[in-house]
Amino acid sequence: MVNYKDLGLVNTREMFAKAVAGGYAIPAFNFNNMEQLQAIIQAAAETKSPVILQVSKGARNYANQTLLRYMAEGAVAYAKELGWEHPQIVLHLDHGDSFELCKSCVDMGFSSVMIDASSLPYEENIALSKKVADYAHQYDVTVEAELGVLAGVEDEVAAEESHYTRPEEVIDFSSRTGCDSLAISVGTSHGAYKFKPEQCTRDPKTGRLVPPPLAFDVLHEIEKKLPGFPIVLHGSSSVPQEYVDIINEHGGKLPDAVGIPEEQLREASKSAVCKINIDSDSRLAMTAAIRKVFDEKPGEFDPRKYLGPARAALKTLYIHKIVNVLGSAGKAR
Ligand code: G3H
Ligand code: 13P
Ligand code: ZN
Numbered sequence: 001m002v003n004y005k006d007l008g009l010v011n012t013r014e015m016f017a018k019a020v021a022g023g024y025a026i027p028a029f030n031f032n033n034m035e036q037l038q039a040i041i042q043a044a045a046e047t048k049s050p051v052i053l054q055v056s057k058g059a060r061n062y063a064n065q066t067l068l069r070y071m072a073e074g075a076v077a078y079a080k081e082l083g084w085e086h087p088q089i090v091l092h093l094d095h096g097d098s099f100e101l102c103k104s105c106v107d108m109g110f111s112s113v114m115i116d117a118s119s120l121p122y123e124e125n126i127a128l129s130k131k132v133a134d135y136a137h138q139y140d141v142t143v144e145a146e147l148g149v150l151a152g153v154e155d156e157v158a159a160e161e162s163h164y165t166r167p168e169e170v171i172d173f174s175s176r177t178g179c180d181s182l183a184i185s186v187g188t189s190h191g192a193y194k195f196k197p198e199q200c201t202r203d204p205k206t207g208r209l210v211p212p213p214l215a216f217d218v219l220h221e222i223e224k225k226l227p228g229f230p231i232v233l234h235g236s237s238s239v240p241q242e243y244v245d246i247i248n249e250h251g252g253k254l255p256d257a258v259g260i261p262e263e264q265l266r267e268a269s270k271s272a273v274c275k276i277n278i279d280s281d282s283r284l285a286m287t288a289a290i291r292k293v294f295d296e297k298p299g300e301f302d303p304r305k306y307l308g309p310a311r312a313a314l315k316t317l318y319i320h321k322i323v324n325v326l327g328s329a330g331k332a333r
Contacts, residue, residue: 002069003139004111008076009091011111011142012275015050016181016230019274024327025233025265028052029318030094030279032059034071035311036286041075043318045084047329052090052112052275057101059094069108088332092144094277102132106141114183118146122169129177137178144275147173148185150235151194162189167221174226181230181275184222187214188235192244192257192280200258208241209258214268223272231272237280238262238325240317246288250295257284262325269326276326282314289313 004011012026019026027044031037031053044051053075055068063071072091079087092112093105102113115132117125129145136143148165165184174182188194200209222231239259247254265276293306300306323329 001107002109004091004109004141007069007073007091007109008087008089009072009109009111010088011140012052012090012092012144012230013142013180015088015090016274017228018331019050019328020228020230020272022331023270024331025269025274025276026050026052026090026328027318027321027326028054028092028094028232028275028277029282030054030056030059030277032062035307036282036314037071037075038078039282039311039314040318041079041089042082043315043322044089044332045079045082045087047319047322048084048331048333049322049326049328050088050090050332052092054092054094054277054279055105055110056094057097065104065108069110072109084332086332096132099128099131099135102143103135106136106139110141112142112144114144114146115179116146116183118149118183118185122173126173126176129173129179133178133180142180143178144181144183144232145173145177145179146183146185146232146234148183150185151189164215164218165222167218167225170222170225174229181232182222182226183232183234184219186216186219186233187212188233188260190235190280192237192239192254192259192284194235194237194239194259197256209256211258211260214260214264216267219268219271219273226272229272230274232275232277233265233268233273234277236260236265236276237278237284238265239284240281243281243284243288247284247291250288250291252287252291254284265325266327278321281317281321285313285317286310 096102117128151162289310
């Protein structure tokens with residue numbers, strides 16, 4: 001049993017309370033490898049932003065759970081080395097799909113876990129989320145649960161039919177599960193193809209898809225039911241078109257990839273939304289940088305020569321999100 005406090009990590013409780021009160025959101029960036037982790041920590045240290053290092057079940061399988069735990073511990077030391085005196089870093093399980101997986105992460109030093117039982121019937125979602133919360137809370141690990149179904153692919157759970165979170169259920173759900181934060185569905189979706197072309201309009205000047213707006217009315221109704229309760233948005237990548245263009249110009253093929261406009265995320269950050277999940281944008285930034293090197297320098301075969309530019313692109317992306325979208329810069333001095 002490893003306790004996250006011994007690794008220098010923090011849970012989300014105080015971080016979220018401050019974010020809700022302060023009208024900003026904490027970035028939750030997924031990582032699977034060293035370069036992503038370095039870029040996240042460099043960006044957070046430079047901006048003095050609290051940050052959530054997010055690990056999916058897939059990331060755990062890809063990178064090895066033991067290695068990831070030590071990487072997170074190393075991240076705290078690295079942050080201090082970069083001059084961040086009091087790093088506020090959370091190690092969080094993203095989309096945990098079973099009690100056993102959540103327990104294993106709690107036992108290995110995660111400071112926060114998500115139990116995503118949103119694809120189960122309501123009462124089963126409550127029962128599983130409560131079981132995880134009861135276990136995690138013994139170790140002061142915070143728990144995110146989800147109510148409502150996002151469109152797209154949630155890890156290995158394909159949600160064919162999305163439905164918004166029902167505001168009339170949130171009080172019952174949060175009180176009976178004991179969860180510390182609630183992921184909701186208000187129109188975001190995972191991946192780089194968040195909307196089908198038929199759900200969008202098309203900008204006549206650029207020919208690009210314009211997505212439908214988030215359901216702010218549903219978000220505000222939820223906030224009214226649960227004043228001050230931390231709300232989480234998954235599927236919040238914006239799919240920056242400059243990355244899509246670079247990828248497509250250098251041999252890639254991502255037609256009509258579209259995300260959530262950043263102004264809407266900025267707006268959501270000012271509400272009870274206090275955690276915003278971003279993964280696809282980092283995948284796009286990395287892929288764009290690597291494709292460019294491969295295309296322009298076909299003789300290059302030193303991984304540092306393409307992973308280095310990818311890491312630099314990631315850092316720029318993360319700083320932009322922290323400073324211009326989520327508003328969390330300077331909140332962890
Ligand atoms: O919401 C899912 C995250 O983007 C993680 O994706 O399961 O492919 O690691 P992954
Ligand atoms: P994106 O696919 O929009 O980056 O969402 C990531 C996410 O929600 C991780 O849980
Ligand atoms: Zn997600």
